[in-house]
Amino acid sequence: MLKGFKDIPRVVWLLAAGVFVNAVVGFTFVFVFLYLTGPRGLGAAQAGLATGIGGIGLVAGNFTGGWYGDRFGHRRVLLAASAVGGLLLTTFPLLSNPALYAALPLAQYASGVVRASNAALVAVTVPEGARRQAFAVVRCASNGGFTLGPPIGALVAAGLSYDWLFVADGVGTLFFACWTARVVPARGARGSAAARAGGGAGAEAERGGVLAALRARPTVPVLLAAILVVDVVYRQQYSVFPVFLADHGLDVRAFGLIIALNGAVILLLELPAAVALRARPPLAVIGTGLVLVGAGYAALIAGAGVATAVTMMVLLSLGEILYKTTATAYVADQAPDHAVGRFQSLYAGVSTGGVVLGPPLGGALYAAAPGLLWPLCALLAAGAGALLLALSRREARRAARAAAHGAAAQGRTPTAAPAHATGT
Template structure:
């Protein structure tokens, strides 16, 4: 298929693994229900446990790339998957007090896996040709998440919520076995550490690439805005008389459009400058929330979700690939970690900040979200004039092959 031309076999196999792992990654959806239900925690206690787990996930994303750069991305992924899987398998048997330590450990390890997986995709493809590879892995993960929650609901109804954690942990351990089989153990950029004590450090390399710093800051801002759809949006819709069914259909619309359009969009726009696409995507996110300012009609809500989704398609894959193309080889994991952490920061920031604004001044939330996303998009578009590494553009019909990326070149995602 033309859309996958140039995507190496290793990346296709990693994408399949990402799909299978996402299918069983359903515990985060039902964690709060599990804590206040079978575990008997109060809402406040469940909020604390969930919160420390989210902090662990974000910390794993922000710092996990160091392990890959120091010890090899393959080893980081396998270790993280084993730790996360083992912790989830035993979690139902642990006392409540232990959850405060084991859950953030499992989430931290999952964050390391996410950063390592992105770095593995990056080092499998030469710079300038990575957009479609990252689009494929996003497509696979989104497809798995579309299947996972309904499957988890059936498992919980048929057996118990405890089995969700056992299944998630066992599936993560099987993913580690699968990854160990498909990723070469030695002799390639996938497995070799790239630590070089004499090479410039992370912050020196980032200062030499101010456009990357602007992009990372913009992603933190827009993720805070984007993830309001999972926290304050359903409350807003309910307050305007809509049932949970409308919210469910909006999320289904989001997932369906991404699955249908992300790969074709990555292929069609592969020659377009990445920061221009990212900036346009952030402006579409702004437009989506601006559509809610007049009210919460069904047509406005649908238009909002379409704009948000198209914005996500435009900005997420090119942003990942741009950060990877800008990274020096010895810091690929840490550059991917910074982007991975920025791209999920909204999971921790969006619910409390959005809820605080909505409680204090409901009419202010959506204009503020739109303004923040506009500022982020404008900053990224302005960053096109800042210094950065140039990335070679892929030649039509001559995609990169697996293993051609070298540690000296900036692998990307």
């Protein structure tokens, strides 16, 4: 398996180490609702409003981080956003409740910018053909940190106070800024950004901008739409799913163990899957992943027992392994040189859109017609997956026709196109 990672630059491994440390202490978003309704004394509606506004900040940061990076350099933007976000988090214990309504979305906005900038930095550092493995390494580091973080955070909150969670998260974010400044060479980062920016606004105007780039790559908007739909479905595991379990007699401990199963499956299988499937058609891999997400929610139609919940989470985790890393790499491979960061921001934004849209949509449907939620989730995810699978087959046929025409033009018998040819 190690041969599959030989093309990943050393800087990506070092970045992944920083991501791991930051993820271990990045546990505040798990406990923020409890913090607001507990020590801060807010009601559930007020806390829900504050966290919802924070979610909007996170999505907005994901959408814009890559745009800043294409203009100013991804390393520079990552450092600035990490510094601002880290300083904000460390001040949370000192802020009044009204000030939190402003500070929370700002901190989440900075977090979204960091996420998009980090993805763009990996994309411009890693050569095409090794990006799936590179993004898998970073995701594995992040998931490993997240697996350790919440239990540690619970101990800190119970033994010390919730305030220390924000201090630790802020210090961890500042550490990530310092670590990135050390391991990512400034000259190389500026050079990559400059080369991909193509010489500034004039060159971008000559190329027609991002909208023109998307029109020239029609599979990318289709993929982004499918990812947005699936992310709304995917996020139900954090909102309605625990309520569904509680309504059927399974308490929060069961939910915690089932969520932990998600991290365990990803840590065990994501890196081997990235290597084993690196030559497979990306849209087919992504589409299969979305179908598996739909199959996971379909398992809940049978009811809320331990067996169905575990089946749901295993299928969901397998689908996540297939689609998230592959989709991130596909968007990076499709991006023109002057817009790598903006393409990554588009993907990062739609892939977190469910943070804002998922809970209210899922909650409203569950309250009105609880029996419809899981069948609809299964249908939406499977339908999005089937669309991408059909698109993958169409691209394969197009590649085969192009190969046949090229062979005919050279006066020789065409050979069959390889099964994994998709034009990425």
